[in-house]
Amino acid sequence: MKRLLWIGMLIISLGAKAQFDAAFTNSWDLKSYFNPAAAGVDGLLNVKAVYNMQMVGFENAPKTMLITADMPLFFIGPNHGVGLGLYNDKAGVFNTQKIMLSYAYHMKLLGGLMSISARPALFVEKTDGSGLELNQPGDPAFSTSDAKGQALDLDIGLRYTYKKLWYTGVSVMHLMGQTISLGDEKKQEITVDPVFYVTGGYRYKFRYPRYALAMDAILRSDLTNWRGDITARLEYDGEKHKLYGGVMYSPMNSVGIMLGYNFHGVNIGYAYEVYTGGISVINGTHEIMIGYQTDLNLGKKGKNLHKSVRLL
Numbered sequence: 001m002k003r004l005l006w007i008g009m010l011i012i013s014l015g016a017k018a019q020f021d022a023a024f025t026n027s028w029d030l031k032s033y034f035n036p037a038a039a040g041v042d043g044l045l046n047v048k049a050v051y052n053m054q055m056v057g058f059e060n061a062p063k064t065m066l067i068t069a070d071m072p073l074f075f076i077g078p079n080h081g082v083g084l085g086l087y088n089d090k091a092g093v094f095n096t097q098k099i100m101l102s103y104a105y106h107m108k109l110l111g112g113l114m115s116i117s118a119r120p121a122l123f124v125e126k127t128d129g130s131g132l133e134l135n136q137p138g139d140p141a142f143s144t145s146d147a148k149g150q151a152l153d154l155d156i157g158l159r160y161t162y163k164k165l166w167y168t169g170v171s172v173m174h175l176m177g178q179t180i181s182l183g184d185e186k187k188q189e190i191t192v193d194p195v196f197y198v199t200g201g202y203r204y205k206f207r208y209p210r211y212a213l214a215m216d217a218i219l220r221s222d223l224t225n226w227r228g229d230i231t232a233r234l235e236y237d238g239e240k241h242k243l244y245g246g247v248m249y250s251p252m253n254s255v256g257i258m259l260g261y262n263f264h265g266v267n268i269g270y271a272y273e274v275y276t277g278g279i280s281v282i283n284g285t286h287e288i289m290i291g292y293q294t295d296l297n298l299g300k301k302g303k304n305l306h307k308s309v310r311l312l
């Protein structure tokens with residue numbers, strides 16, 4: 001049955017469209033990945049590393065790693081931000097990689113900040129034919145050797161942030177809708193359709209200033225399929241440490257919990273996502289996140305003391 005599953009995935013992927021980019025339980029903390037216009041928007045250096053393991057317990061289940069970094073360019077002006085991203089997704093015989101470099105321009109508008117961005121990228125797709133176990137060895141429809149292809153990619157984004165209270169944005173990944181030919185003979189192709197994202201969030205501060213409720217939402221679609229995620233987190237901002245705990249819900253897909261601890265700008269988070277489509281609770285998604293955040297504006301008083309780094 002597992003052989004049929006992965007052969008079916010191969011037929012679908014090589015003959016038609018690539019699936020969505022990997023979904024992350026902690027999408028709320030990966031704003032500059034889902035929308036490059038968020039690069040440098042908060043005036044801080046943000047570094048994030050996430051490792052996502054889906055459908056734990058299943059052979060050849062997807063595993064995704066993402067590393068992002070973004071910062072403002074104060075030596076040019078606070079209106080400029082840059083970002084870097086490294087993406088690696090492994091699922092069965094497929095391996096998708098992406099190297100991203102983004103630039104964002106921020107301008108004041110109606111009391112808030114409007115941001116626009118472009119993110120060129122190198123998109124690499126690999127297949128490991130040696131991992132296929134065919135009932136009929138030598139079937140010419142399936143390559144038993146490694147195949148690789150690459151293409152230039154482009155993401156764009158638009159975002160509006162209002163006084164660190166709320167934000168909204170739209171972005172498009174794989175704007176060029178490229179087709180990647182695999183192998184030396186270029187017999188296999190993968191078409192990557194544009195994927196549209198709509199994001200938004202609101203942060204409510206309680207009367208007791210150390211507590212806040214943060215809510216975020218993300219909707220993605222390639223105009224054929226769609227997925228939406230909603231997250232809510234209760235944050236505690238102490239003098240020496242910060243904590244958060246929350247839940248996520250993806251209609252018709254999954255529910256999850258998340259916990260995090262922040263100390264001197266270093267954040268460690270964990271999330272577990274359970275699928276609502278009949279898969280056992282123990283076969284959900286584990287996600288580990290490590291991040292670092294600090295102020296790079298050397299013109300500020302008390303620079304880089306790490307005393308006011310907030311949870312996003």
